[in-house]
Amino acid sequence: MREHCHLPQSIGVVGFPFSKGQPRTGAELGPGALREAGLVSQLESLGNHVIDFGDVELEPVSRDEPVMGVKNPLAVGTANKKLSDAVTKLLKQNQSIITLGGDHSMAIGSIHGHAQVEPDLVIVWVDAHADIHTPLTSPSGNIHGMPLSFLARELQDYVPDLPGFDWCSPCISVHDIAYIGLRDVDPAERAIIEKFGICSYSMQEVDKFGIREVVDRALQQLDPSGTRPIHLSFDVDGMDPSLTPSTGTPVPGGLSLRETLYLAEKIAETGRLSVLDVAEVNPALGTDDKKQMTLSNTVDVTTTFFGRHRQGNAPHGYEIPRP
Ligand SMILES: [Mn+2]
Structure with a gap:
């Protein structure tokens, strides 16, 4: 088998049109905009079998006091x-x-649901932010900055009961997480990362070692055996805001397109990508040009996680025509 050989997969797509994990409206339009940008057909053109299951049906809740x-x-x-x-x-x-998505609070449901089927999953978290505040450490009170604290067993003593979360039993260890791309980490989050020794490759390490070494080390540390299912939680603000400007909390100095595509190619090559979250696309932010650029780069990265190669993709079973 060639190193870059990719086996077509059966992929289910599901939208989560939700934005109440942060204050800006518009992230709930992410799923529709990504579909409109051709995500499903581009995944199919790679030979994948894709079923779009539509959006999760959400009902408004009344009386949701802080x-x-x-x-x-x-x-x-x-x-x-x-x-x-x-x-x-x-x-x-x-x-x-x-x-x-949807804002990145979606990782609570996505990882929890994934863990019910694959309890041995590991998480690669690509993001400018660590999203590991507890409800007590968060300066903003926005849950999109807290999803990992609800999920990690080691953090349960620090997380109070909240209305709506009784179902959410912790299902991962902090040692199942590897961050890539961090560059806006609050002091309390840094304290959590250091206290528990969470695997973290900030932009400083990307600059120091290069994306190749960072991806290799992250995967090696998470799973030396190379057998565990991967949950890739991709916040589009992990990329530089020049590439994905239509997002709620952009931070300069992010991953380049080439670094992000390399990461996606390496994850695809493992053959173990089980769930991919695409979070924080907000089509309501920025000019039309910026929105189109955000969508186009996000679709390119997403399809690369599922077999698109920069070296090109030969159609399965393609026969070169003879005269
Ligand atoms: Mn995030």
């Missing part, structure tokens, strides 16, 4: 319960799932 400064707990908890159930169900019918 609790301990945490905003919209009931809406976020209730919506993520539905996403968790959808991911669990669809992962039993498909090799891989792509969840289209």
Whole structure:
């Protein structure tokens, strides 16, 4: 088998049109915009068998008062319960799932649902932010900055009960997480990362070692055996804002397109990508040009996680025509 050989997969796509994990409206339009940008047909053109299961159906919640400064707990908890159930169900019918967000609070439901089917999963978290605040450390109260604290067993003593989250049992260890691309980490988050020794490759390490070494080390540290299913949680703000400007919390100095595509190619090559989250695309932010650029780069990265190569893709079974 050639090193770059990629086997077509059965992929389920599900949208999570939700934005109440942060204050800006528009992220709920992410799934529709990504579909309109041709995501499904481009995945299919690579030989993948793709089923679009539509969006998770979300209902408005009433009386969602902040609790301990945490905003919209009931809406976020209730919506993520539905996403968790959808991911669990669809992962039993498909090799891989792509969840289209939506703000990054979606990782609560997506990872929880994934873990019900694959309890041995590892998480590669590509993001400018660490998203590991607890409800008590978060300066903003926005749950999109907290998803990992709800999921990690080691953090349960630090996370209070919130309305809407009774279903959310911790399902991962902090040692199952590897960060790539961090560059805006709050002091309390840094303290959590250091206390638990969480695997973290910030942009400093990307600059120091190069993306090749960073990806190799992250995968090696998470899973030396190279056998565990991968949950790739991709916040588009992990990329530089010159590439994905239509996002709620852009931070300069991010991953280049080439670094991101290399990462995606290497993850695809493992053959173990089980769930991919695509989070924080906000088509309501920025000019039309910026929105189109954000969508086009996000679609290119997403398809690269599922077999698109910069070296080109020969159609399966292609016969060169003879005269
Ligand atoms: Mn994030």
